Amino acid sequence: MAMSRLGQRPTEVIKRSVTLHFRWNGRSFSGFEGDTVASALAASGQQVFSRSLKYHRPRGILTADYWDPNLMVQVGDDPNVRAGHRLLEEGMDVRAQNVWPSLRFDLKAANSLVGRFLSAGFYYKTFMRPRWLWPSYERVLSAFGPGGRVDIDSPDRYHDKRYTHPDVVVAGAGPAGIEAALAASKAGARVLLVEHEHSVGGHLRYSTRAAEQVALGKLRGTLEASDVEVLTDSTVTGRYEDNWLGIVQRNHPIAVERLIKARAKMLVVAPGLIERPYVFEGNDRPGVITSAAARRLINLWGVKPGERAVVFSANDEGDAAADLRDAGVDVAAVIDGRKGHRINSTRGSRRAVEGVVADGVRIDADLLVVAAGWTAPTSLLNMAGDRPAYDRYAARFFPSNPPDSVLATGGLSGDGTLDELRTHGAATGRLAAARALSVAHRIQARTARARAVGGPEPDWAADDRLPLRRDFHPELFRSDTHGMIDFSEDVGSKDLLAAAREGYDSVELAKRYTTATMGSSQGKLETVNTVAVLAEARGENIGEVGTTVWRPPYAPVSLGALAGRVFEPVRVSPIQPWHEANGVRTILAGQWVRPDHYGDPAAEVRNARSNVGIIDVTPLGKLDLRGPDIPKLLNLLYTNKWSNLAVGKVRYGMMCGEDGVVLDDGVTGRLGEDHYMMTTTSSGAGVVWEWVENWLQTERPDWRVHVTPVTSAYASINVAGPKSRRLVGRVVRDVDLSPEGFAYMEVRSATVAGVAGCFMWRIGFTGDLSYELHVPAGHGMHVWEALIEAGADLGVGPFGMEGQRIMRLEKGHFIVGQDTDGLTMAPSTGLSRLIRLDKENFVGRPELGWSGSRRLPMIVAIQPDHPQTVPDEGCQIVRGDTNEILGRITSSRMSPTLRRSICLGQVEPELAIGGSRVTVLLASGDRIGATVMGHHAHFDPAGERLRG
Amino acid sequence: MLLVPCPNCGPRNSADLRYGGESHARPDPATASPHEWRAYLYLRHNPAGWLRETWYCRSGCRRWFALERNTATNEFRDPPLPGDKRGGAA
């Protein structure tokens, strides 16, 4: 047999005037615009499209649509493309997958000779011994894996996403779906109609009946004139909580695929029915196709599917005989399944059907068209929590009790004439619109920004649709022979029966053991046949066995579409352009892009220690606090006392969680009578803000405090070093900068370089004389440049995060989250004077009160014996030559100031005494000696420079 | 995406809020025994059913509030949400 192109068909979707050229396994082919990859190949006489997973049997067209498991191909760098759906494009490079060495001659087909050994789950039963050989076995097994190839160097593509809030989403644009959309729209609803195929119309698209063609034309016309938003080649991929729908749009002009996230008030599910294969010996031989496939090939793409056909049919709709005859195919026999007739097997070469055995009689034919029945793709309903109910009379599953916000129509709901289906669709659309109106009213009435709604909420519309009738359909799943059930997984009915005998007889266990329904169509073709065979094995009916759970997505979605455009917010200080213009190496700290250094961090430190350095510390968390009850708030949040902080003073504080674990630290200054500025660590700013709000809103709503995050309202610049007073004096004229006039841990309002509304405080994270200037951010760059200019003769230079980290380590200041961890309680910091248990309740007090009896590790300064050895942060402190862990190094650097390695670490409490000797296990495996210092500061322990 | 009925903003996506977990009374820190305090810190009822819990509308009104939710079905009680209810009228 070979398929070939027919003359023009009235229903065809191809544009014969436009020829497209493409390659298939390296050879040149052509097709027409409107062809799918598969229809173009079929029209060119190709029969074999792929090889099966386990046995490498040749596979041809089965369903000729998106779900066809035999039509998975590679297109360029795009693997697993569905050739039954993907439209042909000029220049496409299409290749068969899972073939070795070639599609025509596949050596792995030898597998089929040993098929009897490759029973279900065979791999669980072998390759256990010898253990060392398993990796080799594994490589061989994985070489048999299905699927195409990714090119890891594929260029980045542009993807996109959007949100939408329609009243009604209709999934499926067959006649019922279109009518539902139109009726809902007419009733005033905003409607989104989503069609999986390239055009609307459902099965009417490939119907040659005149009345159906007329109906389709009218429906299309009405739809175009309506307000309904129509998306074709798009799929509702999932229904999540509260009608949150994922929709993938595959034909958007600006993106390869676009994900639409719709919060629909109502969802109408109208996907139609999927024709299911029939199970018999040789049912996967090329030349066996479904009736819908035959009709699609003939009527949509003008492809003649064979020369001489046997038609097996169990329903009127699936009767392709008329279409076949119309296309000039010789119909050798029509076998009617409703009358008890059966297909027993196909005969022929490995590559094609040559004969069909029906009721024991061989009929010569190169084509077998099968219409066994339907699978209802209830996936979207299942995702809504509905368990479909099986109806033996109609031989398929039906929705049973979907939530109120989901309605089904079309073939999913029942049978009927075209008019009956359209009537049901329209009634469903009206019902959906009425309910959407209630929902909209409810949402609008509760949303502060929305327009006020008048009147009472409309009544919830009752479902008074006339149900669609259900036609009798024979339960045709398997003939008296065995055959393939899952084409993509190469699982046959024999495998399922064997699995059931072994005890894997529930549908979930059988699925896992045999992998039936786990392939490319995710059960849309295989589920009912799988369940039917299990029912046979268990002596039960299909309803009792039940189905597996259908999971999202309904159709596969590319990772690119799911990712969409990259939203990774970054924050920058107003001074960032200066940093970039001056050779900065940035570092990402949380969302902040910060200067790490400008080339030589050690030199930056030396300059700051001997002259003056400036660092952009804008990310420092800043909360503006206003109100009379701030001292109460500070007393609650910090472990130390805050009642007596005078205006103009600054104090350091540490915050703990309710479990006594250190949460954050920073200084808070009193700018005015009822006005404070709290600072937090850069990384803790957001957490602390929410934490403060939580205490104020839930525990202390009576306190009068207003909290405003002002982190980026101020550009913050720390001026550090012995010459910092001189430098600051050149840009600040309205503050007395003498040590007496502006002492350590004090705050002043100031005008800096002509910028009013600044404040500054004298603190010293670096351990040097330093001023931290906070200037309105819209003038941050101006002030920074003014400092650089004014300090040129003082040797002013910028320093970055790395320089600051070195200097703070020299000074022995710990960093929350680096030197502390998720279990570090406040006493471990050694700052016991800051933990005032005599103060009435503060956060963390109970646990801190009881912590005295616990052996808490302590943060200590450590100096390795060898001054040039810097242990990596994270290295362990161990007992002598043993593997017993006594602590770890949390921070370490080479100090440019002291010219030796310095560390902070956590150690067992016994070792937290100045002079203790410890052993540090280096990453290299060497063990070195080190000494615990008597205080945290390696540099200027008396704090003379700081306070000077 | 769960729709959370913020009492100020109206129904909002759960991603707009921070989940605060089971609401439970804080014992008086001045008098609580270690046993009571740690039960408060760590132990949870974690029922499969109605639960009173706290939320923070971080993208919206920035208020902490309590709601009742059925942890088996994710349905909110008072005010009920649009859709997703079974068995007819609101």
Place this chain on the structure above:
Amino acid sequence: MADALRFESPVTRSHPAGESGGLTLTDSSATVKWLVRAFDEGPAAACLQTPFGSSRQDPSGALVLGSRPGEWILLGAQDAVARVVESLQGFGSGDFVTAVEWTHGRAMFRVSGRHAPRALEKVCSLDWSDPMTPDGAVTSASVAKVICDIARDDCRGTLSYLVLCDRSFGQYVFDALIDAGREFGLTVVPAGLSFSDTQDTVG
């Protein structure tokens, strides 16, 4: 010193973009902004007459946004905003009113034109349909994963939205809005305009 005190916008990089007339993005970060807090239903709230979720043009010319319960953002010319703030000073006893100058803390952009809702729905999950977000509506939500205050503030019949975010995110949000608007042929107006300027640019 006047030149030195020019307001530095958080947007330091702009992008060339098309000119469709259907969508315009303007940086108006220089606009004076104040944040006012008071009891949700106290005397100051009564005076401001702008409940949460709504906005109001004050006779002074300032735009008052009811940005959160008990929280208002004032926008406009320096003296207009100052006048509104001053009018709230007298409530100290029966209310708890504070006001913070926030000009430097927030970036502000105006997205306007008939495609504005479609551009916004690419970066923000809220419903921008007319009943849900009428002219004058105020809300806050995540825009490209940054929490923003958003106010619908139509200009002479043209759809228009003010988007305010933390200043440090300004460049990122501006870039994200440009990217979202590109398919609609976005026009980008150079930075540094004030609020009232942007009202004139649209129209």
Place this chain on the structure above:
Amino acid sequence: MARSLGQLRHRPPRYSAAALAWRGLRGHTWPRVWRDPELKTSYDAVVVGGGVHGLATAYYLARNHDITDVAVLDKAYLGSGGSGRNTAIIRANYLTPAGVAFYGRSLQLYNSMAVDLNINVMFSERGHLTLAHTDGALRTMRWRAEVNKLGGVDSSVIGPGEIKKIVPSLDTSDRPRYPILGALYHPPGGIVRHDAVVWGYARAADHLGVEMHQRTEVLDVLCSGGEGPGGKGAGGRVTGVRTNRGDISTPVVINCTAGWASLVSAMAGVRLPIVTHPLQAAVTEPVKMFLPAVVVSGSLHVYVSQTSRGELVFGASVDPVATYSVRGSSEFTEELAGHVLQLMPGISQMRLLRQWAGLCDMTPDYSPVMGFTPVEGFLVDVGWGTYGFKAGPVSGEQMAEVVATGRTPELIEPFALSRFNTGNLVGEKGAAAVGH
């Protein structure tokens, strides 16, 4: 202590290539893997939950301690909970010495499992990489590597060059966002066929006389003498369980559930430090092998491996909202895809085929709760968060020892429920807290 083959209660056919060939030639099929016996009214011990923890516990009770009158009850089918929903990653590179020792033992048991249980669980020891994108993460990797080495677990910190050699598809370029600065490399880590582990324990336990009862739901735990209503709670003892198929009397009930741990424990009047969150996972369509190791990024909340069939299997961190509903969420797949493409920009055309969710019982310190409770005879093996599967074998072994000896083995002492009364939490969450 181990039972020899001669002691098996019944002799099932052994799995081997030869047996497979013989049966293939003769056209013989295989018999049932486990029996389907009548439910009795009394057992020496009842295990609640037929996942890998429950089945391993029953298996080791029988194999190591000769306690065979054991029923494993599952309200659905074997492996229907977390055991069938996890991403099957095995590793031992934990942060605390307690965690390293415990998971190290589990890794040993996984290594010998195919031979021990006579079933190919397809343990693929392909190496495990935890990427560090920040200095802080790199510091934690060093910390973990050093603790691992001291605990005898093979772990080291490697740089971008070496990472690129192991996994060429990773983007190790100098990107501003999420640069790959280094990784914790753990060669013995890998993936396993999770269903086979469940079936292997079930089959082996069945051979030793243990009974598996599917579709048997525990409705109540029967107690006496406790301070609470119905004799439940502290000071009481277990007398049996009530099921949908009738009452069973037993002196020992072991709660090996995940997702329902709080509910089953509440039946005995025991409150746990657990909140149940869903964890989402997803799988793509298969492609030819290109990802030879397990790749994890803590900062990006994603882990990914490629199965021998060629599918990428993804997991993430737990959903933020506590719920017993296991409906998938769309935001999970979006975040996941975005993050995976940050790591491997070249695979944007791979398609997500299926997503699902399981339930994770999260504890405050990211460590399990194992052993005794205030109710005598009511034991727990719960709180397994996102790391339960990799601990299945060792948990079964240790819990069996608890039951048999009445003592807590040293290996699981740190995981006792009583730590939440003393405040001595385990430091595994320490790593998480250092992440920023």
